[in-house]
Every structure is written in C-alpha cells, then in structure tokens.
Amino acid sequence: MSARQEATLTIGESEYYAGQGVLFEGSLAQTGERQIWLEFHMNRPGDAWTVVPGSTARTDRNGRFSFRHPAPGMYNISLRVSSAVGATPGRLFHAHDEMTTVAVAPADGTLPFRPDWSRYREYTSYPAAEDEAFSVTVDTSPEGGPILLGRTVALEERVDATTWRKVTQGIVGLNGTVRFQRTISEPGVHVYRARIGGWLGFGSDIGWNTSFPVHVYVLSRRGEGVQPARATETRAPGTTQPAGRSSEGGSSGQRYGWGETLYDFAYEWGESLSDAPYKGKVPRGTWAETSTGGGRAGRHNGGLFLESKYGVVAPRDAGPGDFGTTAATLRGNAHATGRWEVRLRTWEIAEAGESFRVRVELVPEDPAKRACGARTITVAEISPSGRAVRYGVTTPNKRRAWTSQRTGVPISQVHHAYGVEVTGSRITWLLDSQPIGTVRSRAALPKVPLTLRLSLVGRGDREMRHTYAGADWIRAWDRSNGRSVTSAHRLRAGRHDLGC
The missing domain is CATH 2.60.120.200 (Jelly Rolls)
Structure with missing residues (x-):
C-alpha cells in the first residue's frame, strides 16, 4: 500500500502567454509510480474538472512529478494534476495577451514639416516624408509580458484586403523589440503589420500572431498629400467590462x-x-x-x-x-x-x-x-x-x-x-x-x-x-x-x- 503525504502543486512561471510552456512540479498524496494528467476548471457554478487532452506524465516512486505543458489562454481558469487515486490542489492561471505594437518615427528624429498630430494615433497611424528614412519598431512586450528571445518577426505590407507581402524579417532582442528601416520615394499611404512567428521552445506551442495594421501616410517634404481625417470630438468613453x-x-x-x-x-x-x-x-x-x-x-x-x-x-x-x-x-x-x-x-x-x-x-x-x-x-x-x-x-x-x-x-x-x-x-x-x-x-x-x-x-x-x-x-x-x-x-x- 502506498504511503500518504501532502498533495502539492507549484507553477514554475508567474508570467506567460497562452501556449507558453510552464513547469508543473509537486507531488500526489500517494507515493508510487503512476500515470498523471492535467485537468482544468472554468471556475463557474456547475462546472466540473475536465481532462486536458495530451497532458499525461508520470510520477516517480515517491509520488513526485515535474513536467512542462503549454499554459491556457482563458482568463482565471484553474489547472490541477490528477490521477486514478487523487489530485493536487488547483492553481489559477491568467495568461498575458500578445499585445504586439508597431511604432513609426523619422530615422533622424525630425520631419521636414510640422505634422497635424490630431490626425494621428499611436500604434495606429503615423506621418512620414518622401525620400526620408523612417524606422519601424516592433515591440513584442509593450504591456510587460515575457520576452521570447530569438522569436522571428516579419514586417509585412498590405497589398489588398486579403494579401500581405513580406518586406523584411528580424528576431526579437533582449528588450523585446525588433527595428526595421524603410524609405518611400513618393507620397501615398502604406499599411504595415508585424507577423510574429510560432514559438516551440521549452515545452511551448505558441501559434503565430500579428499586430494590428499601422497606416503610414507618406507626405511631400512640404507636408502635402493624403492624410487621415481629423479626429471628431468624442464623448467620455464608457467602461469596457472585462467579463460579460x-x-x-x-x-x-x-x-x-x-x-x-x-x-x-x-x-x-x-x-x-x-x-x-x-x-x-x-x-x-x-x-x-x-x-x-x-x-x-x-x-x-x-x-x-x-x-x-x-x-x-x-x-x-x-x-x-x-x-x-x-x-x-x-x-x-x-x-x-x-x-x-x-x-x-x-x-x-x-x-x-x-x-x-x-x-x-x-x-x-x-x-x-x-x-x-x-x-x-x-x-x-x-x-x-x-x-x-x-x-x-x-x-x-x-x-x-x-x-x-x-x-x-x-x-x-x-x-x-x-x-x-x-x-x-x-x-x-x-x-x-x-x-x-x-x-x-x-x-x-x-x-x-x-x-x-x-x-x-x-x-x-x-x-x-x-x-x-x-x-x-x-x-x-x-x-x-x-x-x-x-x-x-x-x-x-x-x-x-x-x-x-
């Protein structure tokens, strides 16, 4: 008969994205080698613990376990390690969203004209000048999420509503960013986005993702050309409740x-x-x-x-x-x-x-x-x-x-x-x-x-x-x-x- 001990569960990472591999460590209340698996609970009245497919592992002879599995994407979901003879306490999860931003600025820090900044919005639209280089900075962790070093980032330009063309590519550095440089020779509107590659490191299985489109309005050196409409006056924004x-x-x-x-x-x-x-x-x-x-x-x-x-x-x-x-x-x-x-x-x-x-x-x-x-x-x-x-x-x-x-x-x-x-x-x-x-x-x-x-x-x-x-x-x-x-x-x- 297996001896009894306290069932425990600790999670190795406190910051993670949906699909990022996290470490599950602890022990069952019973010693002995046996198969274990993850179960999730939505923490709603009437819900039950449900097996996570593809999450099996094994304990050692002391009932201990240590394995990695991708983190869930749902907010405030609980996971536990379970077996045929018992389960650990549950642990609450709340993954970071991948909020990639794309920012545009003159490569030398100045524009040859004075923009009407009321027409533009950060991470959404920017002015640029013809024949003058501008930088495109992709930040993969603007809200403080984990930085996944070496993850690929492709800069894409919109061709039409269904098609994007890859312009160039880089990898995420120590500060979570990738910087590109572009020069456009004629006035016009160019739309860019960043495509972040999938990530499989350390037990992860994060799918690719994209930023929101960013509109770059390339103007003449005198500031002439197509620009976004001036912002209309807005009412005080209402709240956006996190739960419906x-x-x-x-x-x-x-x-x-x-x-x-x-x-x-x-x-x-x-x-x-x-x-x-x-x-x-x-x-x-x-x-x-x-x-x-x-x-x-x-x-x-x-x-x-x-x-x-x-x-x-x-x-x-x-x-x-x-x-x-x-x-x-x-x-x-x-x-x-x-x-x-x-x-x-x-x-x-x-x-x-x-x-x-x-x-x-x-x-x-x-x-x-x-x-x-x-x-x-x-x-x-x-x-x-x-x-x-x-x-x-x-x-x-x-x-x-x-x-x-x-x-x-x-x-x-x-x-x-x-x-x-x-x-x-x-x-x-x-x-x-x-x-x-x-x-x-x-x-x-x-x-x-x-x-x-x-x-x-x-x-x-x-x-x-x-x-x-x-x-x-x-x-x-x-x-x-x-x-x-x-x-x-x-x-x-x-x-x-x-x-x-």
Missing part, C-alpha cells in the same frame, strides 16, 4: 442531442488562425483574415477575437482609426447542409461615430459562387449598441430575400449562441438554442458548400466606434444525430439589392 454576462439557453448541440461536432474551434491553448480545431469528427480547417482598415482578427482570452483597431480592451482604446471591415472566414471544412453555432459577445466604446455591424454568416466557400454577397445566410447581424438580432437568407435568383429580426435582446457584453440548421428543404435559425425563424422554400437554399464568416462591417473610410467581438467557441455538426428543429415563425419572401 451569459444568456440562458446554452448550446443547441446539447439541447437537441446533435452529438459529436464536425469541428470545434476554441483557441484555448495559444493556437494560431491556421491551426486545426482542437476537436471534432472532421478536425480540419483554417481561418483567413481580411481587413480593409485598422482592424484585426486574432486570439484573445481563449477565443477568436475581432477588434476594430489597436487596443488593450480598456477605455483608453477610444479615439480615431476605427474604419473599414475586418473578417475571419473558415476555409477547408465547408458543407451544403448541417448545423452551425457560434457563441459570441460584442461591445463598443461610447464615443462619436456609428456602430459597426457585427455579422455571423454562412457564405459559399468558393468566392466565385457568392454572387457579390447575394448568396448568403445571415446567421445573425447585431449592433453592439442595439437590442435586435437580424437574420435571413438571400439568393441571386430573382433577387429574393427572406429576412426577420428578434427584438428586445440585450446585446452589449452578453454572450449569445447564434445558430442555424440547413437541410435539403428548409433553414431554421436559433438564438440561445431556441428556434426563432424558419424558411420552407427550396428556392432559398444556397445548394453549394457553405462556410462560416465572422466580421465587423464598417462603412468604408468612415470613422466608427471602437468595437470588440469575441467568439468563445465555433461549432458545426452534421445531421446524423439528434432532433431537427423548426420555428412557428415563418419568414416571408421579399427583395434585396445585393449583388454585382
């Missing part, structure tokens, strides 16, 4: 017994947008990010996160630079019929400007079949300042549209599960696992493989309110299990003006 409320209802998959997912994206362990989903029957697919303005799609707090310009999820994110459209589109796991659901919350800073439209859509995976936006199932379209969920489907055939909305829904800072089921004869929309609308017309069905797209939709170059949209999980199911759902509310056919 959850709606009632939960997952449609659980409610209707849809079984194992085809895929489940959750970004809980430092994954990049090109990493496969962490579980599912068909665990494949990558996310393609597009941006026409200052926004970015990336990971944050264990989820896929869209933000309208550089920010730290705090009231100081208010100010100019929020424009254009930012989107993330899934590639490589499309289906013509099935079930999809996204648990998402959104909010904005109370400042001048319009609200972005936050959309969850099913679009043809083949862009040539999207009919310039006319062949789309809108799972949900919401405004962070509104109380309505709009949904529907459009087809290029006779420009028909079936649309509706559910009003009186609290949106700001509230998690909702937005879902849809597509069969061979109808479409049903769900909100927090409750069916809210059905179309029973075969003419409405896209009849092509569909994929998810999440987006912050702006109005061209018009200044908008700083906006956040975070998806806790993104799931799909086939139709082989559980109940199919319909709603008594039937959408009526109308017309749309979308398309080429």
Whole structure:
C-alpha cells in the first residue's frame, strides 16, 4: 500500500502567454509510480474538472512529478494534476495577451514639416516624408509580458484586403523589440503589420500572431498629400467590462442531442488562425483574415477575437482609426447542409461615430459562387449598441430575400449562441438554442458548400466606434444525430439589392 503525504502543486512561471510552456512540479498524496494528467476548471457554478487532452506524465516512486505543458489562454481558469487515486490542489492561471505594437518615427528624429498630430494615433497611424528614412519598431512586450528571445518577426505590407507581402524579417532582442528601416520615394499611404512567428521552445506551442495594421501616410517634404481625417470630438468613453454576462439557453448541440461536432474551434491553448480545431469528427480547417482598415482578427482570452483597431480592451482604446471591415472566414471544412453555432459577445466604446455591424454568416466557400454577397445566410447581424438580432437568407435568383429580426435582446457584453440548421428543404435559425425563424422554400437554399464568416462591417473610410467581438467557441455538426428543429415563425419572401 502506498504511503500518504501532502498533495502539492507549484507553477514554475508567474508570467506567460497562452501556449507558453510552464513547469508543473509537486507531488500526489500517494507515493508510487503512476500515470498523471492535467485537468482544468472554468471556475463557474456547475462546472466540473475536465481532462486536458495530451497532458499525461508520470510520477516517480515517491509520488513526485515535474513536467512542462503549454499554459491556457482563458482568463482565471484553474489547472490541477490528477490521477486514478487523487489530485493536487488547483492553481489559477491568467495568461498575458500578445499585445504586439508597431511604432513609426523619422530615422533622424525630425520631419521636414510640422505634422497635424490630431490626425494621428499611436500604434495606429503615423506621418512620414518622401525620400526620408523612417524606422519601424516592433515591440513584442509593450504591456510587460515575457520576452521570447530569438522569436522571428516579419514586417509585412498590405497589398489588398486579403494579401500581405513580406518586406523584411528580424528576431526579437533582449528588450523585446525588433527595428526595421524603410524609405518611400513618393507620397501615398502604406499599411504595415508585424507577423510574429510560432514559438516551440521549452515545452511551448505558441501559434503565430500579428499586430494590428499601422497606416503610414507618406507626405511631400512640404507636408502635402493624403492624410487621415481629423479626429471628431468624442464623448467620455464608457467602461469596457472585462467579463460579460451569459444568456440562458446554452448550446443547441446539447439541447437537441446533435452529438459529436464536425469541428470545434476554441483557441484555448495559444493556437494560431491556421491551426486545426482542437476537436471534432472532421478536425480540419483554417481561418483567413481580411481587413480593409485598422482592424484585426486574432486570439484573445481563449477565443477568436475581432477588434476594430489597436487596443488593450480598456477605455483608453477610444479615439480615431476605427474604419473599414475586418473578417475571419473558415476555409477547408465547408458543407451544403448541417448545423452551425457560434457563441459570441460584442461591445463598443461610447464615443462619436456609428456602430459597426457585427455579422455571423454562412457564405459559399468558393468566392466565385457568392454572387457579390447575394448568396448568403445571415446567421445573425447585431449592433453592439442595439437590442435586435437580424437574420435571413438571400439568393441571386430573382433577387429574393427572406429576412426577420428578434427584438428586445440585450446585446452589449452578453454572450449569445447564434445558430442555424440547413437541410435539403428548409433553414431554421436559433438564438440561445431556441428556434426563432424558419424558411420552407427550396428556392432559398444556397445548394453549394457553405462556410462560416465572422466580421465587423464598417462603412468604408468612415470613422466608427471602437468595437470588440469575441467568439468563445465555433461549432458545426452534421445531421446524423439528434432532433431537427423548426420555428412557428415563418419568414416571408421579399427583395434585396445585393449583388454585382
């Protein structure tokens, strides 16, 4: 019989990123060699300890253990070491976000003209002069996170909304920064970002990440040329609560017994947008990010996160630079019929400007079949300042549209599960696992493989309110299990003006 002792657990690092390897050391209450594994707990009422896949290790004959495993990305999650005979106490985790910044300045410290600094914002937009060198400084630890020496950093320039071209590359130094130098010979607008390479050192598995886009306005030596619009007066920014409320209802998959997912994206362990989903029957697919303005799609707090310009999820994110459209589109796991659901919350800073439209859509995976936006199932379209969920489907055939909305829904800072089921004869929309609308017309069905797209939709170059949209999980199911759902509310056919 094994002897008993105190179960202990210490974590070797106090500062870490999601996916960074941390040291787990301690002992079980029982001596003897045995298999152990990590378990996590979300620290919410009703939650249980859950095994972390791929986290097994072994104790020595004294019941002691020492191993490394990537840190979780979710805030305030607990981990413990468990075995068949007992577990250690849990330890609370709170990973740093990778808040990479890009700053631009004249290489010699001065510009040949006096800039109107009210037009520019740090880490978002900068002036430069034609034929004069400027430095581009990438800081991989601006908020005090760990410095990963030798990590690769590529400076990229935007070609179009979907394409970035690598300009040059460097490695992270002792102070966490990399500096590049550029010279542009003609006035114009150039958009740069930093792409931070993946990191596998010391038990880590951190996926690649990017900074927010930075707009460099290259002016003539007299200060002439295209510049950003002057900032409009802003109201006092409201708070950006770090934690949102959850709606009632939960997952449609659980409610209707849809079984194992085809895929489940959750970004809980430092994954990049090109990493496969962490579980599912068909665990494949990558996310393609597009941006026409200052926004970015990336990971944050264990989820896929869209933000309208550089920010730290705090009231100081208010100010100019929020424009254009930012989107993330899934590639490589499309289906013509099935079930999809996204648990998402959104909010904005109370400042001048319009609200972005936050959309969850099913679009043809083949862009040539999207009919310039006319062949789309809108799972949900919401405004962070509104109380309505709009949904529907459009087809290029006779420009028909079936649309509706559910009003009186609290949106700001509230998690909702937005879902849809597509069969061979109808479409049903769900909100927090409750069916809210059905179309029973075969003419409405896209009849092509569909994929998810999440987006912050702006109005061209018009200044908008700083906006956040975070998806806790993104799931799909086939139709082989559980109940199919319909709603008594039937959408009526109308017309749309979308398309080429």
